[in-house]
Amino acid sequence: MTWGTQAQTTTAEPDTPAFGREYYETQFTNQVSGGRPIRMSLVGKENTTKTGNALELALKHTDKEIVIFDIDASAENTVLHIAPDAENIRILSLFDESDDSIFNADNTTNWLALVDKVKWFASITGKRAKEGEIGAVIFDGASTFMKWCEFVMTESLLRRGVIREEGDGFNQKEWRERNRLFRDVIGRIHALPVANVFFTFHLKDIKEYIDLGNGQKGLSTIGQKVDWVEGTQRYASQQLWLTRYTQKGDRAAGVKADSSLAEGDWVVKCRVEEMKGRNMEHLGKEYTVLEVTGGKPTWNGLPFDWL
Numbered sequence: 001m002t003w004g005t006q007a008q009t010t011t012a013e014p015d016t017p018a019f020g021r022e023y024y025e026t027q028f029t030n031q032v033s034g035g036r037p038i039r040m041s042l043v044g045k046e047n048t049t050k051t052g053n054a055l056e057l058a059l060k061h062t063d064k065e066i067v068i069f070d071i072d073a074s075a076e077n078t079v080l081h082i083a084p085d086a087e088n089i090r091i092l093s094l095f096d097e098s099d100d101s102i103f104n105a106d107n108t109t110n111w112l113a114l115v116d117k118v119k120w121f122a123s124i125t126g127k128r129a130k131e132g133e134i135g136a137v138i139f140d141g142a143s144t145f146m147k148w149c150e151f152v153m154t155e156s157l158l159r160r161g162v163i164r165e166e167g168d169g170f171n172q173k174e175w176r177e178r179n180r181l182f183r184d185v186i187g188r189i190h191a192l193p194v195a196n197v198f199f200t201f202h203l204k205d206i207k208e209y210i211d212l213g214n215g216q217k218g219l220s221t222i223g224q225k226v227d228w229v230e231g232t233q234r235y236a237s238q239q240l241w242l243t244r245y246t247q248k249g250d251r252a253a254g255v256k257a258d259s260s261l262a263e264g265d266w267v268v269k270c271r272v273e274e275m276k277g278r279n280m281e282h283l284g285k286e287y288t289v290l291e292v293t294g295g296k297p298t299w300n301g302l303p304f305d306w307l
Helices: 021-030 050-061 075-082 111-130 142-151 153-160 173-190
Strands: 038-044 065-070 089-093 134-140 196-213 216-226 238-246 266-275 286-293 296-299
Touching: 038 050, 050 065, 050 075, 050 134, 050 196, 050 238, 065 075, 065 111, 075 089, 111 134, 111 142, 111 153, 111 173, 134 142, 134 173, 142 153, 142 173, 142 196, 153 173, 173 196
Parallel strands: 038 196, 038 238, 065 089, 065 134, 134 196
Antiparallel strands: 196 216, 238 266, 266 286, 286 296
């Protein structure tokens, strides 16, 4: 296919093999504990070292291939900074300008094809993981992937024949379809036969209109929550919240204030919100993972040990 031609989304699925008692008895027999110790979600605003921490932990815990689903198209810079000479890191660029399959004839993005691409890459990763080639997977930018699923929720229903035309009886079907598409992929990544799986999510502000006095009301940020489909937290055995601090802070950017910092200096702190099994002694604690003092960065990382 050449650039500018109509992208075609493949809808045909391979024939589903028949699975019976013998197959599931083998599955039952092969189930062993301890094969998936890390299922970690790292959440935070932009520039809070989510990808960097995930990559460092992956490098610590495997010398096999590390596969990064680069949803936000930003992982390459992190890899070049942290592990420029590493030969076991594969970055999967999903929104790839050289991939004609994800663009329509008018050069607009074919979002449904892009979601399908992520699903196919997850399937291929699963096959290679079964062969023992992959030691860690980083699904980087899961909140952005959820937005992609939102872009295609109506089109996906049309393709499945659930609705006949766009705008046909618009109700909660579309949002349920977004959630289904998102969970299908997140669930499959979570279930990979890989010891170390990391997800990165964005934090979004919770805003409400509050009384400003004199009878006026204004929209104000009252808190933050993770930008994911409700229930996604159940996929994580470990959950880390990362926050950037400066002397004065910047509420609009999600940066908190710490008056003990010098002007121009900043730090990133990690709060352990969830820790099941090993390393539970870290639950509820906060660690400074990155310090920038006088323009010079010092990387502290995280103190976890799953070895």
